[in-house]
Amino acid sequence: MALYVQKYGGTSVGTLERIEAVAERVQLTRAQGHDVVVVVSAMSGETNRLLGMAQQLDPDANRREMDVLVSTGEQVTIALLAIALNKRGCSAVSMTGDQVRIHTDSAYGKARISHIDTEQVQAELGAGKVVVIAGFQGRDAHNAITTLGRGGSDTTAVAVAAAIKADECQIFTDVDGVYTTDPRIEPKARRLSTITFEEMLEMASLGAKVLQIRSVEFAGKYRVPLRVLSSFVDGEGTLITYGGERMEAPLVSGIAFNRNEASLTILGVPDRPTVAAQILNPISDANIDVDMIVQNTLGDGTADFTFTVNRDDYRRARALLEETASELGAACVQGNGEIAKVSIVGVGMWNHPGVARTMFKVLGEEGINMQLISTSEIKISVVIDEKYLELAVRALHAAFGLDNEPHEQPLGNNP
Amino acid sequence: MALYVQKYGGTSVGTLERIEAVAERVQLTRAQGHDVVVVVSAMSGETNRLLGMAQQLDPDANRREMDVLVSTGEQVTIALLAIALNKRGCSAVSMTGDQVRIHTDSAYGKARISHIDTEQVQAELGAGKVVVIAGFQGRDAHNAITTLGRGGSDTTAVAVAAAIKADECQIFTDVDGVYTTDPRIEPKARRLSTITFEEMLEMASLGAKVLQIRSVEFAGKYRVPLRVLSSFVDGEGTLITYGGERMEAPLVSGIAFNRNEASLTILGVPDRPTVAAQILNPISDANIDVDMIVQNTLGDGTADFTFTVNRDDYRRARALLEETASELGAACVQGNGEIAKVSIVGVGMWNHPGVARTMFKVLGEEGINMQLISTSEIKISVVIDEKYLELAVRALHAAFGLDNEPHEQPLGNNP
Numbered sequence: 001m002a003l004y005v006q007k008y009g010g011t012s013v014g015t016l017e018r019i020e021a022v023a024e025r026v027q028l029t030r031a032q033g034h035d036v037v038v039v040v041s042a043m044s045g046e047t048n049r050l051l052g053m054a055q056q057l058d059p060d061a062n063r064r065e066m067d068v069l070v071s072t073g074e075q076v077t078i079a080l081l082a083i084a085l086n087k088r089g090c091s092a093v094s095m096t097g098d099q100v101r102i103h104t105d106s107a108y109g110k111a112r113i114s115h116i117d118t119e120q121v122q123a124e125l126g127a128g129k130v131v132v133i134a135g136f137q138g139r140d141a142h143n144a145i146t147t148l149g150r151g152g153s154d155t156t157a158v159a160v161a162a163a164i165k166a167d168e169c170q171i172f173t174d175v176d177g178v179y180t181t182d183p184r185i186e187p188k189a190r191r192l193s194t195i196t197f198e199e200m201l202e203m204a205s206l207g208a209k210v211l212q213i214r215s216v217e218f219a220g221k222y223r224v225p226l227r228v229l230s231s232f233v234d235g236e237g238t239l240i241t242y243g244g245e246r247m248e249a250p251l252v253s254g255i256a257f258n259r260n261e262a263s264l265t266i267l268g269v270p271d272r273p274t275v276a277a278q279i280l281n282p283i284s285d286a287n288i289d290v291d292m293i294v295q296n297t298l299g300d301g302t303a304d305f306t307f308t309v310n311r312d313d314y315r316r317a318r319a320l321l322e323e324t325a326s327e328l329g330a331a332c333v334q335g336n337g338e339i340a341k342v343s344i345v346g347v348g349m350w351n352h353p354g355v356a357r358t359m360f361k362v363l364g365e366e367g368i369n370m371q372l373i374s375t376s377e378i379k380i381s382v383v384i385d386e387k388y389l390e391l392a393v394r395a396l397h398a399a400f401g402l403d404n405e406p407h408e409q410p411l412g413n414n415p
Numbered sequence: 416m417a418l419y420v421q422k423y424g425g426t427s428v429g430t431l432e433r434i435e436a437v438a439e440r441v442q443l444t445r446a447q448g449h450d451v452v453v454v455v456s457a458m459s460g461e462t463n464r465l466l467g468m469a470q471q472l473d474p475d476a477n478r479r480e481m482d483v484l485v486s487t488g489e490q491v492t493i494a495l496l497a498i499a500l501n502k503r504g505c506s507a508v509s510m511t512g513d514q515v516r517i518h519t520d521s522a523y524g525k526a527r528i529s530h531i532d533t534e535q536v537q538a539e540l541g542a543g544k545v546v547v548i549a550g551f552q553g554r555d556a557h558n559a560i561t562t563l564g565r566g567g568s569d570t571t572a573v574a575v576a577a578a579i580k581a582d583e584c585q586i587f588t589d590v591d592g593v594y595t596t597d598p599r600i601e602p603k604a605r606r607l608s609t610i611t612f613e614e615m616l617e618m619a620s621l622g623a624k625v626l627q628i629r630s631v632e633f634a635g636k637y638r639v640p641l642r643v644l645s646s647f648v649d650g651e652g653t654l655i656t657y658g659g660e661r662m663e664a665p666l667v668s669g670i671a672f673n674r675n676e677a678s679l680t681i682l683g684v685p686d687r688p689t690v691a692a693q694i695l696n697p698i699s700d701a702n703i704d705v706d707m708i709v710q711n712t713l714g715d716g717t718a719d720f721t722f723t724v725n726r727d728d729y730r731r732a733r734a735l736l737e738e739t740a741s742e743l744g745a746a747c748v749q750g751n752g753e754i755a756k757v758s759i760v761g762v763g764m765w766n767h768p769g770v771a772r773t774m775f776k777v778l779g780e781e782g783i784n785m786q787l788i789s790t791s792e793i794k795i796s797v798v799i800d801e802k803y804l805e806l807a808v809r810a811l812h813a814a815f816g817l818d819n820e821p822h823e824q825p826l827g828n829n830p
Contacts, residue, residue, distance in 0.1 A: 016468060016471050020472070050491065053431060053491075053495060054498055057431060057434070057435070057495060057499045057502060058498050058499070058501070058502035061498040061501075062497060062498050062501040064508070064509075065494045065498045065509055066494070068490060068493065068494035068497070068509050068511075069490075069491060069494035069495065069498070072487035072490045072491050072494075075484075075487045076465065076468075076484060076487050078483065079469070079480045079487075080468060080469065080472060080484065082480040083469055083473050083477050083481070083484070084472045084473070087472060087476070087477075093479070094479075094480055094483050096483075096560075098513070099558055099559075099560075120558070143514055145511075
């Protein structure tokens with residue numbers, strides 16, 4: 001008998017029929033003798049419907065109130081799923097983020113979880129109930145509703161799993177696992193039966209869209225066994241492992257990419273050690289995540305400084321950077337919203353310096369210019385013109401041998 | 416400078432344009448220097464949409480979860496209105512029933528308010544904010560969301576007004592006041608500029624639909640000055656007064672009616688003093704409100720006992736009554752779902768015994784049979800076959816002189 005946290009995303013609960021299907025799966029897990037906490041997202045389309053109404057009233061709507069608004073999406077789902085479960089004789093109780101006491105900071109729309117009270121959840125589990133928790137939401141110290149930002153239901157699931165020490169956190173989604181790259185771009189992409197935590201972190205942060213980055217960080221921090229699997233198709237999915245569990249790691253495990261970035265460059269800033277902090281502090285104070293950072297020293301006492309942000313934050317980040325530019329007496333600020341990032345990821349690459357050379361050669365042969373390059377032990381990322389994205393992904397997928405036979409634990413039933 | 420509680424119902428916030436119009440009215444009140452707490456319902460249609468989904472999953476859905484579901488309706492409205500107000504530069508903050516701490520019992524779907532914490536509301540008002548509160552909802556002692564039942568937003572408004580000692584509680588609705596009867600049935604119906612609390616109580620409880628009965632009870636208990644007025648048309652509406660403020664009360668102020676009742680009769684119960692309690696206790700334990708009660712002793716040691724309930728509760732009440740019948744050894748249980756109740760209401764009638772005689776004569780002349788009769792000092796109610804309802808209302812409206820000139824403080828601009 002185990003304790004599972006099962007998370008179902010918006011597509012998995014998108015209609016009443018699908019909510020019934022989720023109820024059936026949860027009931028099955030209960031029938032096998034396991035305890036279950038379910039974390040759900042809003043029904044697909046619902047969050048956009050709510051955002052659309054707010055947008056019509058005020059394109060720059062009050063952020064606290066936006067969270068009050070969109071958090072109703074998950075609240076509807078928890079109630080409907082609890083109704084469906086109780087109808088089946090599977091005793092269930094719903095809880096909002098506020099009711100669980102998922103404590104967060106006050107960064108409305110992108111709040112971070114600080115801690116979770118487990119008392120009431122444990123009590124309901126102890127009473128033999130399935131606990132259905134609203135993902136994506138919490139409460140701050142002022143008694144206000146907060147949301148974790150889009151995709152934040154994954155984070156809720158992992159954080160709850162860590163807090164109640166679940167045996168496994170199962171993320172049910174509309175894909176049946178983590179692939180070597182997005183199959184919509186490269187049909188030869190294959191599912192990985194396992195992936196290391198570090199690789200998953202890179203894949204997620206680079207826009208693989210399977211799991212939200214913060215949920216993977218959380219999972220790693222608390223070593224929560226995390227499995228991604230399909231709501232619609234039976235299968236083992238992809239298990240995220242922690243260290244040393246893969247005997248023969250391939251050179252490159254997957255090709256990740258992200259269209260949703262924009263780059264910002266500030267030209268001619270003074271070349272001194274504190275300048276990076278002066279540039280980036282206002283950005284991070286505004287809760288804008290910075291991804292790649294490159295500084296280029298020009299030798300005349302000045303430097304150019306480039307970084308990328310989420311495209312949604314581009315306008316705000318640019319305004320902040322303009323202010324910093326005038327404070328620093330910089331030459332000018334440039335921005336580019338039509339870029340894409342492509343990355344190769346693999347724990348096997350850290351001691352194979354030839355990997356970078358291969359990557360650059362492949363892209364060069366395709367005539368693709370690299371605007372920024374950033375490397376870590378297990379990934380190499382390049383920023384390119386957005387229009388070359390598909391070409392780059394397919395070329396790299398082939399070049400690193402991902403098109404061919406499964407490189408690890410082939411499962412055979414993977415379409 | 417005064418403190419107002421303004422309540423806007425579902426039709427008044429039914430579209431984004433109407434929410435803007437409400438924001439404009441609230442801003443106007445603020446501009447006149449008043450403090451404002453706004454209580455809102457769900458956008459019209461939303462509660463039914465949510466109930467419809469639950470119904471599809473389970474016609475007899477878990478009641479706790481139903482409240483989690485439907486309470487999202489008001490939460491959407493408070494967020495949208497707060498967004499619209501902030502957009503106009505009118506600083507506003509939303510609060511759910513849970514956040515205000517509107518404490519209720521645990522009768523999900525028809526909970527009763529026990530008390531309201533005003534600390535946070537007062538703090539926000541003190542900070543110069545408009546406080547936008549979700550009507551219709553609260554929380555119970557177990558940290559669960561409750562709803563007060565349909566129309567309960569009025570009760571929230573009055574209870575909040577009492578708790579924060581507001582100068583006036585203004586109920587904005589789609590009618591411009593309380594009428595002598597429903598103008599859809601009798602076009603000659605006229606608006607009353609004032610009505611006594613006692614009359615209003617009878618009008619509301621009898622289905623005048625302008626205000627929910629519990630809200631009027633609350634208003635009377637705490638002597639909250641209560642005004643009903645239109646969201647769409649400027650006007651003074653109808654003010655509910657407390658005792659002695661009307662110099663020349665008319666014999667009959669209005670004709671109320673209610674289609675939404677059903678009658679239940681238990682035949683041949685033992686004629687002893689405790690039998691009424693034995694019959695009604697299981698009904699009230701199930702939180703079903705009983706309206707009219709008539710007991711008819713037969714002289715053979717048995718009695719017939721008839722009462723009416725809300726038509727929605729008919730099925731449940733009948734099942735409970737069948738149980739009681741077998742416990743008491745009663746002859747049988749009969750029920751009738753196709754009845755209507757018509758009442759004449761007026762503080763002036765208590766010392767005019769001729770009023771009842773006139774009423775019975777008028778109905779008799781129209782060939783309408785009275786199945787039950789119940790009287791109080793300020794009203795006389797009769798239960799009749801539902802198909803005679805309109806005929807009865809029009810005949811009584813004419814017979815008691817309500818068709819003619821305004822009988823009190825004519826306003827002139829009343830269509």
